[in-house]
Amino acid sequence: MENKKLEDKLLVLGGSSYIGQHLIKRLLPDEYTATYATHPFEGGYEFDCTNDRLSETVNDLETYCQAILLLGDTEPNSCVLHPKRSQSINVDGITRVIDDLVETGIRIVFVSSEFVFDGKQGEYVESDLASPILLYGKQKLIIERYLEKCAKDFAVLRLAKVYGGEVGDGTLFTNWLPVIKQGTLDKCASDQRFSPIFVDDVVDALLKAVESRLQGVFHVGGPKSHSRFDCLITLLEEVQRFRKVDLQPKPCLINDFDFPEARPVDVSMKIDKFKSEVVFCPRGIKEFCSELAFATFGLGATKGVSC
Numbered sequence: 189m190e191n192k193k194l195e196d197k198l199l200v201l202g203g204s205s206y207i208g209q210h211l212i213k214r215l216l217p218d219e220y221t222a223t224y225a226t227h228p229f230e231g232g233y234e235f236d237c238t239n240d241r242l243s244e245t246v247n248d249l250e251t252y253c254q255a256i257l258l259l260g261d262t263e264p265n266s267c268v269l270h271p272k273r274s275q276s277i278n279v280d281g282i283t284r285v286i287d288d289l290v291e292t293g294i295r296i297v298f299v300s301s302e303f304v305f306d307g308k309q310g311e312y313v314e315s316d317l318a319s320p321i322l323l324y325g326k327q328k329l330i331i332e333r334y335l336e337k338c339a340k341d342f343a344v345l346r347l348a349k350v351y352g353g354e355v356g357d358g359t360l361f362t363n364w365l366p367v368i369k370q371g372t373l374d375k376c377a378s379d380q381r382f383s384p385i386f387v388d389d390v391v392d393a394l395l396k397a398v399e400s401r402l403q404g405v406f407h408v409g410g411p412k413s414h415s416r417f418d419c420l421i422t423l424l425e426e427v428q429r430f431r432k433v434d435l436q437p438k439p440c441l442i443n444d445f446d447f448p449e450a451r452p453v454d455v456s457m458k459i460d461k462f463k464s465e466v467v468f469c470p471r472g473i474k475e476f477c478s479e480l481a482f483a484t485f486g487l488g489a490t491k492g493v494s495c
Contacts, residue, residue, distance in 0.1 A: 307452020
C-alpha cells in the first residue's frame with residue numbers, strides 16, 4: 189500500500205513491538221516519534237509507562253495530534269504468570285499514558301485484542317458483549333472502558349491473530365516451517381478459530397484509522413475465519429507444491445495443551461464495520477501461504493516473504 193504523507197506528526201507508543209516495527213518502516217522520519225521500553229532502536233525514545241511520565245519523555249508533546257498505543261505486555265501467558273507486573277503495565281501504566289494524552293489534547297488509537305471475547309460464539313461484531321476469560325483480555329477491556337469514560341476522540345482497534353512472513357518472527361505460519369522441514373509436528377488444534385491477519389494489513393488498518401480519524405470500536409482481522417488446523421493444512425498443501433512433506437498432524441483441542449489459563453475457543457470477528465468506513469482488503473491465508481511456500485521452498489528460496 190502506498191500511503192499518502194501524514195498531515196500531522198504521529199506518536200507511536202510501543203514502537204519496538206512487532207507491529208510497531210512494521211509500522212515505523214512505513215513512515216518517513218519526520219512523520220513520527222516512537223518509544224520503546226526494553227528493546228532500543230535507532231531514533232526511539234526510552235519510555236517505561238510504569239515509572240515515566242510521557243510529558244517528561246517526549247519533547248513538545250503538545251505538537252502531536254494523534255497517538256497509537258501499542259505498548260504493553262501482549263503475551264497472555266506472561267500476563268497471567270506475572271499478574272502484578274502485567275497489571276502495572278497493561279492497566280496502571282496505560283491509564284496514566286491516556287491521562288497525559290487526554291490532558292494534552294492528543295487523539296488516541298488504542299490497539300486492543302480479539303481476547304476481549306470469551307470464545308463461545310465466534311464471528312463477533314462490535315456490539316456483541318465483551319466477556320474475556322483471559323487476564324490479558326480483561327486488562328484490554330479495562331482500558332477500552334477507561335477510554336470510553338475519559339476520552340472524547342478515540343478509536344479502539346480490536347486485532348485478530350497477527351501473522352508475519354519472516355522466518356523467526358514467532359508468528360503462526362513461520363513457526364510451522366521448521367517442524368514441516370523436520371516432520372515433527374504430531375498434532376494441531378482443530379477447534380480454535382480466529383480471523384488471522386497479515387502484519388502489513390494491520391499497518392494499513394492503523395494508518396487508515398489515523399488518516400480517517402475513525403471514532404469508536406472496530407474489529408480488524410483477515411477476510412475469513414479459520415481454525416488453527418485449517419491454517420496448517422493450507423500451508424502444507426502449498427509447501428507440497430515444491431517438496432514432499434511426510435507429515436500427517438492429528439486434530440486435537442486447544443485446551444489439550446498445557447496453558448496456564450483455559451484459552452477461548454472461537455474468537456473470530458467480523459470486520460464489516462471497519463470496511464464500511466475505509467477501503468480495506470486484507471489478504472487471505474491461501475495467497476499468503478502460496479507466497480511463503482515459494483519463498484521458502486521454491487527455486488531461489490529466500491528467508492521468508494514480505495510482500
